[in-house]
Amino acid sequence: MRRPESPVALARVIAPSRAERLERDLGTEGGRGLGVALGAAYPALRPVHGWQMDALERIARQGWRSRRSRAFVLPRLERRVFEHLDRAERLAELRRDAWEQRARIALRELLPRHLGGAPIHQTAAELANLAEATLEVALAEGRAEANHRFGEPLRADGGPSGLTVLGMGKLGGRELNAGSDIDLILIYDTDDGAAGEASLHEYWTLVARRAVEMLEMKTEDGFVWRVDLRLRPEGASGPLVYSLSGAERYYETWGRLWERAALLRARPVAGDAALGETFSREVVTPFVYRRDVGPEVAGHLAEMVQRSRTELKVDRARDLKLGRGGIREAEFFVQALQLIWGGREPSLRTSGTLAALDRLEAKGLVTDREAIDVGDAYVLLRRAEHAVQWASGVQTHSLPDDPEELDVLGRVLGFPGAKELGSALSVARDLVQDRFSSLLSSAVRAAPRFTPLLAALEHRSPDLPERVVEVFGDADLADHLLALARRPDDLLGARTVERHPDLADRVVEALRTSADPEQAALSLRALLSRFVAPDAYVATLADEPRALARLVSVFGASAFVGEVIAARPDLADVALFSQGTPSEEDAVRIVDQEVESFESAPLADAEPHERREAFIGALRRAQRRVTVEVAVSDLAGELPTRQVTRVLSALADRILAHALRWETGGDSPGLAVIAVGKLGGGDIGYGSDLDVLFIYDDEKTPEEQHAPEHFSRLAQRMIRLISEPHAVGPGYELDTRLRPSGSHGLLVTSLPAFARYHGVPLDGSDAEPERLTVRSSGAAWERQALLRARFCAGDAALGARAIALAHVAAYERGAPPAEELHHLRLRLEVEHGRERPGRFDFKVGRGGLLDVEFAAQWLQMRHGRDPRVRTTDVVGALHQLQDSGYLSRAAFESLRDGYLFLRRLEQRIRVVHGTNATVVDSTAAGLAKLARRMGIFGTPDQSEGEALLEAYADFTEEIRRTYLEVLGLPPE
16 A cells, blocks of 8 residues: 555545545534544544544644653643533533543554554553543542432541552553443442441442542533443342452352453553552452463353353354454453462562463463464454444444445455455464463373474484474574584483483474574573583473573573573573562662672682672672673563663663772772763663763872772772673673863762863862863763763762762753754764664764754753753753643653664663664664564555564654754754
8 A cells, every 4th residue: 555645645545435425524624624634434423513623633733643641631631521511511521521532542552653653552451541531530420429419438447448440451451342232340449437427338339429420421522431240249249349358258259250261351441550460469460360271161161252252143244353263262361361470470460461472471381473473463353342342433343244334444444445454364363273272272282293304303314404494484593403402411302312202303393383493493592501411400401391481581582691601501590580570779779799798708818819700790790680680570471671771771770889988998988970871860871881080089088099090990990890801700791971171071970070170160179170171172072971961870979079060061951052962963973873774873973862862952051040950851851841831742752762672772782683783784783673562563555664664764753843943953
């Protein structure tokens, strides 16, 4: 399908005759053009009221490219609804605003990425955000009515009573449908208390009825949501609200399997958040996630699907949800494995289908091939389901039976027409059915599947390459497989095959279904080669099928993790058995534990250099362990990009602190390490250098020592300790070029010299700098560096004084001329980016990370006297600038979303490919795998790699446009 250049052009492709009528009736300018696009693709969203046209005009003015969080939607809703005293007006405002948000989300789902479209997992999450915000408004309305009638609800201890709303189904999973009901369970804290003369149960029942009515009532403006409360304890026959203790008794006594499956997706979505977390922790988790669950649970779920088909008289050929290989089977494939393994694997306790599938893959519980098959099929089925519901305006899961409407649906989804859509859906359904069916049988294979390949390996047969091609489609793995079978006790060796008959078959299957079989085989080969006698390790993998699957899955997904584990086999346990996600506190704790273990070791008689080597080893072990833990959690989708960088930065901070203590023998008096650059912003990646400054206090110089020389030697020793090669693994590279006078100046700077260099008064002191007579040029880049200055190690009091001076220099002198900053930016782009068609540098290239950083930093300097904008974190600075009124919402969203996309790309390249490259090359191998790790799927007319490059182009174009707008410069 030809790439449309506007929403109206897309409408003409999708439904030409319908678009022509709409253009004639509505026009094509601004919001009217959006109405044409929506009406052509989704007739139920055709604007018919004046307020709907007004809403589309606002969308056209404000833009639709960025996602809307709950935190953004809720205040707007509250303002619009509660500014009215009349209930009818409140109902109208709630419905109109909800329609506007739905229209914007539908537009994002309809349009291709280059026109501001978004993938379905984002639009479904936005629908969930909208539902949560409208629920909060409805609850507030219900409470106001109940307070008026009964008075405030109070527990017996005098505290306020609370109610939490649990979102179930697709709302709980943050994957809400376009025409879905919202499934809810309402829980209040206790029956021990009252609201005036009424019981707490009576009070909260009235709140529930009033809230549901506010959402469901049909008016001339429609309704907000249909609410389904049948998943509550006792179903439709039970009370609308349950106390926490009552619900706990019900699930302990009467809870059934279908309720456990339903509660997999339970999530507090409105009301008392703390009560919701308590209910989830104390009631839901022990009821749903049990330590020992048999595989027969999959059979019970299959029976539930079959009953639903029979009871609802489903047309299996047309029904996207309950039909053969439909959405429900894909969901149950994931949920069955969550129920089986979630009691032992806490990381699997997530409510979203795709998120859970990623984590199952990361734990080795599904293969990469299974994850791709089910994930791709689920996305296509959900896209089709949404399109059907947007178009019809009703909660249907059936494909249209009208051939013309089916053709339109195909084009909405990016296919040429109905035939191609039907073929794609048929393939998707076959894959889902096959994967779900594979869970239903617990029979063990009677014989290995790969006997010809294994026989060729054992006998070094000349036809081995042919056998490898049969299994893997690529002969390049032959050498790696031979290496794994070289010794009899190797993983694929003759004695291993004899002792563990099915192990070799499972190894081949795990490699075959991994994300990158050759990469996985190379890492596995490198790891096993480290063992002189691998028997014990092989036996462990034979006894732990999940461990083998998980290890191979991680190796296939990440060259970086594979290299680290191959170098340090003791870290394999992290990939095999890690539980939970690492935090900043965990990083600090692991470093401290390694240092404590070193200090308690019997090294009293060791030579100084031996103790030093042992200490470096302790720091490197901590560094390697935390980095691998973060990478494994990152691959599993358990850590967002910002949390990855925060944990890695906390790790670096703690290692710097221990290194300085080691070199000073105590509390590092007189020397402060100031983090700048990415480390200063808490923003480092897996292979980042550490940008630092060393500031010293000459009054704390030891007697008979010359301050600059003493502290320079101290800093040099620390740098060597952090960066020198070591058997345990590499350390960090420290970059000190941002110090006064750059790489040609002294390594360390006294506090007076630092102040003098930047032209900042030092508390009225006239002390002269030591050996530093150069002054700052005042260039923008030097002040930009100080914006990210942060004390991270050493003398805390000295560090605080240095940061105070840095803030004066950075924030209190206004912004440099925009033209000056842009000139510097373009120099970096040309001299370091070296971009050309098909080759893009996401750091210094056009629209890259530096565009976002420069825009944020220029605004911070411009408004630096406002303490609210003083933060070292780029995303935090964008938030503060927007909240303080210095950055428009649209510009904030463009810069934030683009920055997070590019940082995620940076981290993914490092984890997946094991390189610190900042370049995306359209001809590079592995582009499709990188796209998948970015959560980007292909479309009927676009591969994953092409979709990634298009997303990159869209984000960087938007970043550059916004960067120029922020600086007040003309567009390029």
